[in-house]
Amino acid sequence: MNPFSATISRASHRFPFLAAAALALACATLPLQHSAAQLKEKSVSSSTDPWWKHAVVYEIYPRSYQDSTGDGIGDLNGITSRLDYLQKLGVDAVWIAPMYPSPQVDFGYDISNYESVDPQYGTLADMDRLIAEGQKHHVRVLLDMVLNHTSDKHQWFIEASSSRTNPKHEWYVWNDGIPADSPGVTPYQKRFEHDGPNGKVVPPNNWISGFGGSAWEWVPAVRQFYYHEFYKQQPDLNWRNPAVEKAMFGSMQFWLDRGIAGFRLDAIPSLFEDLQLRNNPELGGINAQGDPNVGNTYTDNLPEVHDVIRRMRAMIAKYPGDRVLIGETYLPNTAELDKWYGGTAHNELQLPMDMLIGFHGLHAKLSAADFRQRIEEVETQIHGAQPLIVFDNHDNVRAIDRYGDGIHDDQINKLLATMLFTTRATSLMYYGQEIGMRTTTPTQRDDVRDPIGITGWPNERGRDGERTPMQWTPGPQAGFSTNPHTWLPIPPSYKTINVAVESKDPNSQLNWFKKLIALRRDIPALHGGTMTMLDTSNPDILSYVRSTGSGPAVVIAMNFTAAPKTITLNLAGSGVTGTTVKTFAASDATLTSISTLNNITLPPYASWIAGVQ
Numbered sequence: 001m002n003p004f005s006a007t008i009s010r011a012s013h014r015f016p017f018l019a020a021a022a023l024a025l026a027c028a029t030l031p032l033q034h035s036a037a038q039l040k041e042k043s044v045s046s047s048t049d050p051w052w053k054h055a056v057v058y059e060i061y062p063r064s065y066q067d068s069t070g071d072g073i074g075d076l077n078g079i080t081s082r083l084d085y086l087q088k089l090g091v092d093a094v095w096i097a098p099m100y101p102s103p104q105v106d107f108g109y110d111i112s113n114y115e116s117v118d119p120q121y122g123t124l125a126d127m128d129r130l131i132a133e134g135q136k137h138h139v140r141v142l143l144d145m146v147l148n149h150t151s152d153k154h155q156w157f158i159e160a161s162s163s164r165t166n167p168k169h170e171w172y173v174w175n176d177g178i179p180a181d182s183p184g185v186t187p188y189q190k191r192f193e194h195d196g197p198n199g200k201v202v203p204p205n206n207w208i209s210g211f212g213g214s215a216w217e218w219v220p221a222v223r224q225f226y227y228h229e230f231y232k233q234q235p236d237l238n239w240r241n242p243a244v245e246k247a248m249f250g251s252m253q254f255w256l257d258r259g260i261a262g263f264r265l266d267a268i269p270s271l272f273e274d275l276q277l278r279n280n281p282e283l284g285g286i287n288a289q290g291d292p293n294v295g296n297t298y299t300d301n302l303p304e305v306h307d308v309i310r311r312m313r314a315m316i317a318k319y320p321g322d323r324v325l326i327g328e329t330y331l332p333n334t335a336e337l338d339k340w341y342g343g344t345a346h347n348e349l350q351l352p353m354d355m356l357i358g359f360h361g362l363h364a365k366l367s368a369a370d371f372r373q374r375i376e377e378v379e380t381q382i383h384g385a386q387p388l389i390v391f392d393n394h395d396n397v398r399a400i401d402r403y404g405d406g407i408h409d410d411q412i413n414k415l416l417a418t419m420l421f422t423t424r425a426t427s428l429m430y431y432g433q434e435i436g437m438r439t440t441t442p443t444q445r446d447d448v449r450d451p452i453g454i455t456g457w458p459n460e461r462g463r464d465g466e467r468t469p470m471q472w473t474p475g476p477q478a479g480f481s482t483n484p485h486t487w488l489p490i491p492p493s494y495k496t497i498n499v500a501v502e503s504k505d506p507n508s509q510l511n512w513f514k515k516l517i518a519l520r521r522d523i524p525a526l527h528g529g530t531m532t533m534l535d536t537s538n539p540d541i542l543s544y545v546r547s548t549g550s551g552p553a554v555v556i557a558m559n560f561t562a563a564p565k566t567i568t569l570n571l572a573g574s575g576v577t578g579t580t581v582k583t584f585a586a587s588d589a590t591l592t593s594i595s596t597l598n599n600i601t602l603p604p605y606a607s608w609i610a611g612v613q
Contacts, residue, residue: 050322055092067481076122090517093140110151114251140261173227177201212289262324274298288460358391364402392430411605418607421516436509441465559602578612
């Protein structure tokens with residue numbers, strides 16, 4: 001959850017080895033023969049690498065994945081029932097969006113108890129079973145940890161808001177406000193005027209909630225404002241209070257002790273706010289909620305957060321099994337991203353999300369040159385750390401809709417998947433991405449469930465469109481639930497876009513994803529090889545070679561245009577000396593018989609992957 005992902009994205013409208021026998025890739029793929037000796041040797045470091053370095057991580061929005069009880073809402077046992085599917089897809093870990101007890105104002109991102117399970121999702125025993133069954137299927141479980149704020153119904157905040165003298169009061173960010181007649185007070189601030197102990201007061205600055213309105217909420221019982229970067233029902237914790245860190249680390253340890261493999265850290269750059277409460281820069285105009293547009297200089301990515309992350313990394317390092325920290329890190333550039341790894345020390349997050357690649361600042365542009373630049377940046381500017389690429393999540397219009405042109409959407413989705421799984425990065429995908437699920441935004445306000453869509457309609461229509469139930473079958477409720485009244489409507493596309501139908505189609509999105517994940521797992525060069533860009537001046541084609549220095553190298557080429565493009569790929573300077581190729585996978589059948597790197601014609605938005613001999 002991020003103020004940019006929740007608002008700007010809407011305003012701009014909206015990512016065992018190959019055996020000696022051939023990998024049988026039907027229709028659009030030509031089998032590739034190699035000897036067992038060629039394929040037995042993975043990259044030098046892969047056998048000792050932590051599991052997350054080569055992982056495919058799969059985000060599950062628990063309300064929307066599988067309903068096991070018939071109440072129209074997905075749950076933990078539903079996820080457990082789909083572990084066979086996830087294992088066959090090639091998933092190494094699932095990241096489960098918040099399933100803790102919650103009033104569900106923000107569908108779980110407003111947590112009222114960090115050490116339990118919301119009854120609508122199941123029980124602690126159900127979570128333990130999911131973790132245990134996941135281990136049997138070689139699928140680890142990651143939890144979403146919301147450290148920036150709690151629910152206003154959390155017992156901590158109930159106590160904190162009862163009295164200024166309550167010990168929990170200092171666990172949150174409070175301010176008396178400033179006199180309403182203070183110099184520089186804006187008409188907008190005056191909209192939030194209240195009776196203070198000594199006259200009218202207004203919020204202390206111009207900070208705006210990412211979900212609309214002032215970021216300061218008045219509590220009459222203590223005659224103070226509390227700060228909330230998101231909904232008013234999500235008061236920010238005061239991370240300058242050591243007791244807060246101790247309590248939150250304790251909750252993380254509660255889950256680590258139960259066997260979870262790590263955490264995705266929600267809105268993690270937002271833990272600290274400017275002590276001087278300086279106004280954020282005014283950007284001009286108003287947002288979809290009708291509030292002034294302001295920057296986040298004093299409310300996001302403050303340097304103090306890195307001290308917390310270093311301590312957190314040290315804490316999880318005490319656990320066996322390479323536990324991992326993944327960060328929701330919307331950042332302005334790769335230099336800032338590097339800080340979240342810890343720079344040369346590599347002592348902070350193992351995997352901060354690189355939103356610069358898959359979201360392009362949330363303004364989608366399908367440009368080979370742009371993707372080449374951003375991939376090269378993360379390859380060269382993070383001190384050898386492991387990149388993490390993501391195109392899709394629960395806060396943004398699905399990538400197939402952001403990047404699609406309405407004509408070649410299926411080809412474009414396959415192209416994005418090719419980048420996701422053939423670069424050197426760890427891959428993070430979102431449920432339904434593998435079948436080409438579409439964003440189904442409500443067309444009328446009465447159908448909206450996301451509060452930001454209710455308050456911002458019609459300029460802001462919320463995030464329901466990317467959270468619709470998983471489409472498993474062409475049958476009732478798409479196989480998601482036995483209840484016809486699902487928490488969000490089943491999209492009309494479920495008849496053709498679903499797992500059952502696509503499993504039988506060799507050219508489907510699902511089978512393309514399976515092919516790519518299998519190639520990534522089984523071919524040493526794709527699993528752990530180096531990466532060298534090719535044809536770097538070409539504005540239309542993104543191409544690169546993956547190599548281990550031993551065994552077959554792999555070339556990848558993608559056409560980013562709606563017209564056929566002919567290319568010749570020169571491997572000079574890459575360390576690869578082969579001259580002939582055989583296709584591993586191709587999104588267009590015309591590419592399956594290519595045997596040379598000269599004069600290759602890529603159809604519109606085609607993706608091609610081949611071994612170099």
